[in-house]
Amino acid sequence: MPVSPFDWTDDEARRRAGAGLVRSLRPRTAAPELLDLASNDYLGLSRHAQVTEAAVEAARHWGAGSTGSRLVTGSTTLHADLEDALARFCGFEAALVFSSGYAANLAALTALTGADSLIVSDAGNHASVVDGCRLSRATTAVVPHADPDAVRKALDGHRGRAVVVTDSVFSVDGDAAPLTALAEACRESGAALLADDAHGLGVLGEGGRGALAAAGLAGADDVVATLTLSKSLGSQGGAVLGPARVIDHLVNTARTFIFDTGLAPAAAGAALGALRLLRNEPERAGRARKVASELYERLTGAGLTAVRPDAAVVSVRAPSAPEAVRWAADCRAAGLAVGCFRPPSVPDGISRLRLTARADLTERQIVAAVATVVDTAPRTAS
Incomplete structure (x- = not known):
């Protein structure tokens, strides 16, 4: 049997799986199923x-x-x-x-x-x-x-x-x-x-x-x-x-x-x-920054390592790429969508959860999001 010219992709897939770097598409429905802190809809305007x-x-x-x-x-x-x-x-x-x-x-x-x-x-x-x-x-x-x-x-x-x-x-x-x-x-x-x-x-x-x-x-x-x-x-x-x-x-x-x-x-x-x-409605910009600051203060107050946000992105350090994947999956299972950044997306090689603040998040949603991230965190993340 002739060798397929794409057999090498199987080796690459196994390498990615072993390193915890597998990426996959996850189509979402039109009706929001999760609390969204993964998108870049900072001002909450995509559905306005x-x-x-x-x-x-x-x-x-x-x-x-x-x-x-x-x-x-x-x-x-x-x-x-x-x-x-x-x-x-x-x-x-x-x-x-x-x-x-x-x-x-x-x-x-x-x-x-x-x-x-x-x-x-x-x-x-x-x-x-x-x-x-x-x-x-x-x-x-x-x-x-x-x-x-x-x-x-x-x-x-x-x-x-x-x-x-x-x-x-x-x-x-x-x-x-x-x-x-x-x-x-x-x-x-x-x-x-x-x-x-x-x-x-x-x-x-x-x-x-x-x-x-x-x-x-x-x-x-x-x-x-x-x-x-x-x-x-x-x-x-x-x-x-x-x-x-x-x-x-x-x-x-x-x-x-x-x-x-x-x-x-x-x-x-x-x-x-x-x-x-x-x-x-120029106040939306300040609200997005305020939400980001609240997320940061509450997450670090709970013992997690995060980068102080200058805009609307809150980065939370994960122990490893596989742990980051599991952490994000556990958040999702609990009703919260967060970003999961791993190599090669991160130039320093450190895997992270990436939370994006939105101007339209309520206080109740902020509290729920923080609780979910903290409750599902790997023990070595704090």
């Missing part, structure tokens, strides 16, 4: 009536799909309205919407650099940033986490184009990047700062305008932001924000813009509806 109605209205008016790439038939006045609203809300000159935050990061990194460029990337950056660095053909220097002096050292002596890229809020531990200090390091060398504000938008800054607005960097001519519409805005898609000339350059050169189908109208409509709601 105004947001879902905006999606429905957009689909009725524009159809189910965008029908093509943005440069052919995929751009609508709805996309233009969303880009204008994002730029104004976040404090930037212009914005460009993509089909995902992943595509936005790939676009920014590949279009703003090249073979003669240097990218200085934080060791804790998201996988989409890592992949953007790889695809850019630029020389990439990976520097220690949240270390502006290491950034300075990496930039020292470089004379060509340079971009320093960082998550604004890191998705694993929920800690914030030192954006002000990073901007200073960039300006000393004439480098650009690119910040992925996926986990800052809607949570940080006045009324949720994001980490760059909070740092006073929004709208600067040497700063570019990427973000996603799928977290605080409860929709789907991504965007790049920055100077108008940068956005124009992306329209003409970014492959994940030129060759990808435009964002579906329903997603664009939902994101626009969420932005309007957030402008009218």
Whole structure:
């Protein structure tokens, strides 16, 4: 019998199982079955009536799909309205919407650099940033986490184009990047700062305008932001924000813009509806941060090891990958959905439960969630 060219995948599956790193899909039903502290719906807008109605209205008016790439038939006045609203809300000159935050990061990194460029990337950056660095053909220097002096050292002596890229809020531990200090390091060398504000938008800054607005960097001519519409805005898609000339350059050169189908109208409509709601209810941002702080205080007060949250992510350390999997499964069996982060998703190799605060959680839900995490914790976790 001939050997299958995919027999090697069985060996890989056994290796993953032995290391406690098996991942599987778990389809959920439309009706919420669990208390959700696993999603990134920080403001509780994915099911908000105004947001879902905006999606429905957009689909009725524009159809189910965008029908093509943005440069052919995929751009609508709805996309233009969303880009204008994002730029104004976040404090930037212009914005460009993509089909995902992943595509936005790939676009920014590949279009703003090249073979003669240097990218200085934080060791804790998201996988989409890592992949953007790889695809850019630029020389990439990976520097220690949240270390502006290491950034300075990496930039020292470089004379060509340079971009320093960082998550604004890191998705694993929920800690914030030192954006002000990073901007200073960039300006000393004439480098650009690119910040992925996926986990800052809607949570940080006045009324949720994001980490760059909070740092006073929004709208600067040497700063570019990427973000996603799928977290605080409860929709789907991504965007790049920055100077108008940068956005124009992306329209003409970014492959994940030129060759990808435009964002579906329903997603664009939902994101626009969420932005309007957030402008009218700016207190949601502060509430999400308050819930995160309460979760942290109660979990650490019970003896668990957690990272103090700078935004809406609360990371709780697990003894090992298999223990993290069991812990998350026990939480689920008790009615609570939590994230389970293991290698290779965590750059430091430490497995964690990842809890996401939501602005719409009640005090009773917070108490129940903490009790479940504590009651199911491995003995070695405390």
